[in-house]
Amino acid sequence: MSGEDGGAWQIVHVPGRPPVPPDQQLTVNVVAAQIEQPKLTNTIIRRLSQIAPLEDLHHVKRVKKKCIEGGQIQLSVILCLAPENGDFDGIPCDVKDVINSYQLSPFVAKVCKYAASSKEEWVEQCKLWPTSYHPPTYNISGITGFSEEDSQSVVSFMKYALELAKSHGNVVVNAAAIVDPLSNQVIARACDEVCSLQTPKTEASAECGGPGQVKTSISCLHPRWWVDEQTGRSSSFCHPLRHAAIVAIESSAARDRRLFPDVRYKDESTIEECVLSPANSQVKRQKTDANDVDNDDKNDTAYGNGDLSSRPYLCTGNDIYLVWEPCIMCAMALVHQRIRRVFYACPNPSAGALGSVHRLQGEKSLNHHYAVFRVVVPQDVLDKVELSMISGS
Amino acid sequence: METDNIASSERFSPEILGFMQLAIDQAKLALDSLEVPVGCVIVEDGNVIAAGRNRTNETRNATRHAEMEALDVLIIQWQRTGFTAAEVAEKFSACSLYVTCEPCIMCAAALSIIGIKEVYYGCANDKFGGCGSILSLHSSSSEAGISIGNCGSKGFKCCGGIMASEAVSLLRDFYEQGNPNAPKPHRSRVTQA
Numbered sequence: 001m002s003g004e005d006g007g008a009w010q011i012v013h014v015p016g017r018p019p020v021p022p023d024q025q026l027t028v029n030v031v032a033a034q035i036e037q038p039k040l041t042n043t044i045i046r047r048l049s050q051i052a053p054l055e056d057l058h059h060v061k062r063v064k065k066k067c068i069e070g071g072q073i074q075l076s077v078i079l080c081l082a083p084e085n086g087d088f089d090g091i092p093c094d095v096k097d098v099i100n101s102y103q104l105s106p107f108v109a110k111v112c113k114y115a116a117s118s119k120e121e122w123v124e125q126c127k128l129w130p131t132s133y134h135p136p137t138y139n140i141s142g143i144t145g146f147s148e149e150d151s152q153s154v155v156s157f158m159k160y161a162l163e164l165a166k167s168h169g170n171v172v173v174n175a176a177a178i179v180d181p182l183s184n185q186v187i188a189r190a191c192d193e194v195c196s197l198q199t200p201k202t203e204a205s206a207e208c209g210g211p212g213q214v215k216t217s218i219s220c221l222h223p224r225w226w227v228d229e230q231t232g233r234s235s236s237f238c239h240p241l242r243h244a245a246i247v248a249i250e251s252s253a254a255r256d257r258r259l260f261p262d263v264r265y266k267d268e269s270t271i272e273e274c275v276l277s278p279a280n281s282q283v284k285r286q287k288t289d290a291n292d293v294d295n296d297d298k299n300d301t302a303y304g305n306g307d308l309s310s311r312p313y314l315c316t317g318n319d320i321y322l323v324w325e326p327c328i329m330c331a332m333a334l335v336h337q338r339i340r341r342v343f344y345a346c347p348n349p350s351a352g353a354l355g356s357v358h359r360l361q362g363e364k365s366l367n368h369h370y371a372v373f374r375v376v377v378p379q380d381v382l383d384k385v386e387l388s389m390i391s392g393s
Numbered sequence: 394m395e396t397d398n399i400a401s402s403e404r405f406s407p408e409i410l411g412f413m414q415l416a417i418d419q420a421k422l423a424l425d426s427l428e429v430p431v432g433c434v435i436v437e438d439g440n441v442i443a444a445g446r447n448r449t450n451e452t453r454n455a456t457r458h459a460e461m462e463a464l465d466v467l468i469i470q471w472q473r474t475g476f477t478a479a480e481v482a483e484k485f486s487a488c489s490l491y492v493t494c495e496p497c498i499m500c501a502a503a504l505s506i507i508g509i510k511e512v513y514y515g516c517a518n519d520k521f522g523g524c525g526s527i528l529s530l531h532s533s534s535s536e537a538g539i540s541i542g543n544c545g546s547k548g549f550k551c552c553g554g555i556m557a558s559e560a561v562s563l564l565r566d567f568y569e570q571g572n573p574n575a576p577k578p579h580r581s582r583v584t585q586a
Contacts, residue, residue, distance in 0.1 A: 223505075239468050240507055241465075241507065314455050336456050360498070367520060
């Protein structure tokens with residue numbers, strides 16, 4: 001990966017919570033007790049899970065097992081959360097009954113407040129009290145590291161996005177490429193289309209500026225810039241919400257409609273109809289929009305001849321490569337469209353929603369979670385695409 | 394439910410309830426088209442100037458929420474009229490949005506980007522809400538916005554709970570049918586087709 005003068009490419013996972021040193025995780029106090037008669041363990045746990053469930057501590061194991069000298073096993077159980085003032089009188093009556101009837105000797109123990117988001121955190125957590133380790137995106141490949149082959153592919157798609165970002169003459173914009181990792185294909189690509197100077201139409205006129213006059217207009221960095229953007233210019237194209245990621249999603253949806261024109265809803269009847277008439281769907285699979293996205297559907301190996309069994313729901317399983325970390329609007333759009341992994345090259349300190357200002361990937365209430373990675377681009381590559389001055393790295 | 398209605402009619406002016414009814418009509422159109430029933434209208438000077446409803450299934454684009462549909466109608470129209478960005482911004486700053494469900498995080502951000510004046514919504518959105526439920530994007534004018542002019546986000550006035558029970562009951566109707574476009578594991582049809 002390295003070997004070049006400007007440093008090495010790096011792919012860094014951006015977890016759902018701000019990283020803390022594993023040994024400095026937040027803890028809460030609980031009341032625990034040793035179980036002297038192991039055969040009572042199940043009965044006690046069953047009773048406790050009824051009267052004192054550990055609502056916000058689902059990651060914490062109720063029982064701690066410790067091997068002591070002589071091969072003996074010592075079991076301790078969490079009775080309940082510690083009363084606020086630390087006074088055992090505050091223990092709920094039901095729990096007190098358990099303490100009395102099994103003659104337990106309660107003590108205060110510390111457990112980690114949040115579920116571990118990395119293996120390192122989890123190892124540290126278990127030193128205090130055992131927890132389970134199931135980050136919401138734990139089964140997404142890359143979280144535990146990339147193979148050499150996968151890294152190469154991530155790097156090549158990020159290079160593609162970087163090239164796209166500077167394809168607008170002397171104006172640098174954000175760029176997005178949605179990739180199907182199974183077929184290793186870009187299925188949709190887009191740049192910011194917020195202001196006229198960002199649209200491909202003006203590319204010719206923009207080319208007169210030399211490389212020294214590179215301007216930037218990255219919509220996710222300053223979402224409200226559009227208001228000032230055209231001061232002094234006469235009327236022209238302006239759409240404040242057409243950030244690169246939003247346009248790319250639109251383009252991938254258009255592609256899905258082209259590839260599978262007959263499926264509106266996944267009823268049995270429509271599926272049958274489509275499978276039985278592949279020729280028909282071929283004919284309808286023409287470019288229908290004026291968008292000059294050059295995804296050639298004919299070369300689309302991922303979906304074969306519009307085979308419905310391979311048709312994903314929205315962008316399930318797809319990755320997106322962005323030059324800049326998306327703003328909150330774009331980040332949430334990517335949740336809605338079920339993107340699997342988000343890769344960005346440059347952090348967005350003013351409005352970034354995936355680590356800089358917000359950390360949307362850590363919002364538990366959402367119905368979908370993607371994994372987020374920052375791709376650190378070597379300096380010489382940034383120089384080549386003339387992004388070094390603005391990337392902040 | 395009934396108390397909700399009573400509270401609604403006492404707390405909110407007939408004008409607000411009237412516009413919310415129009416938003417609910419939009420949500421019903423969505424339901425008829427087998428879309429998640431959320432609808433909205435945008436009001437300027439007491440007149441409805443745009444309406445929108447969810448089109449995520451039809452477009453296979455999960456970002457095509459009612460609010461985005463209605464905003465696009467206006468942006469495209471004003472672009473054709475030849476308004477400058479400053480004029481578009483000024484017009485949006487005088488517009489109110491009535492939507493049956495609390496705007497999600499994406500829509501709340503979009504509303505802040507275009508600089509809407511105020512938002513009235515029906516039911517809260519416990520999973521995705523961007524106006525108080527999960528994030529509070531309506532109340533966060535970013536610091537960058539204060540220091541570098543217009544580049545940050547702009548807050549907007551927000552008021553929820555208007556005819557919430559009607560909005561919820563439409564959503565309940567929809568999910569009882571089962572979302573026809575949801576992936577299989579999440580599908581929970583009550584009645585078999």
